[in-house]
Amino acid sequence: MDRFLPLTALLALFALPIDAAQSQTTERAPDTMAARVLACAPCHGAEGEGTSDAYFPRLAGKPAGYLYNQLIAFRDGRRRYPPMNYLLEFQTDDYLKKIAEYFASLRPAFPPPVPPVDSxxxxxxxxxxxxxxxxxxxxxxxxxxxxxxxxxxxxxxxxxxxxxxxxxxxxxxxxxxxxxxxxxxxxxxxxxxxxxxxxxxxxxxxxxSRPAPADPSFAPRGSLPMPLECGSEPH
Structure with a gap:
């Protein structure tokens, strides 16, 4: 195959109607967080519900503060998994917070519990x-x-x-x-x-092996006894 476009193809390209050419230059994907996090879907599911791969967790419905802490940990190398470290390396705190808040707001159905194989x-x-x-x-x-x-x-x-x-x-x-x-x-x-x-x-x-919770919401801050002091959840 020739490396260069034939003359007829070049003429056809430049002969596009003005409105068609304009639509090609102005059409954009929707600038929403749902569109931006589509890159997460292959591993974590379209709504953060997780996938059949055991090593990629559910993100949906977890507290935003927890998700934010994990994104920061991957970005800063405190939590190590090369694909996540690479994807988040240059993301700002503010943007990671928006990602966390988006997934925290989702409530897809939980997967069925895995039948136990242990004694x-x-x-x-x-x-x-x-x-x-x-x-x-x-x-x-x-x-x-x-x-x-x-x-x-x-x-x-x-x-x-x-x-x-x-x-x-x-x-x-x-x-x-x-x-x-x-x-x-x-x-x-x-x-x-x-x-x-x-x-x-x-x-x-x-x-x-546990079934989905009847109420998937999380407890309000400070409502649990917390037997240990945790840096991610200060008393």
């Missing part, structure tokens, strides 16, 4: 830690910070439902080994450091 003993251990903790080993209950319905609390504590077991265990592992960090004092790093590998598996299995 009843494993699920019982996970339920114990989630609801009551393990005082003997200094482990506070997940519900103390994430709420009895596990929906999270404003402004910076996320809901824990609608996530896959592999993602949950991966994040707990990240805190345990220092590849995921939060603002000091990093309460999740403290809690995760108290968990054994068996505990991590149990918590992940139990949470991923």
């Amino acid at each position: 009843k003993e494993v699920l019982a251990r996970g339920e114990q830690i989630v609801k009551n903790g393990d005082p003997q080993h200094g482990i506070p209950p997940c519900s103390a910070c994430h709420g009895p319905a596990l929906g999270g609390m404003e402004p910076g504590i996320p809901g824990l439902l609608g996530l896959r077991a592999a993602y949950i265990s991966g994040q707990l592992g990240g805190w345990r080994y220092g590849t995921r960090t939060a603002f000091a004092p990093d309460c999740m790093q403290i809690v995760a450091g108290l968990l054994t590998e068996v505990d991590v598996k149990a918590v992940a299995a139990y949470l991923s």
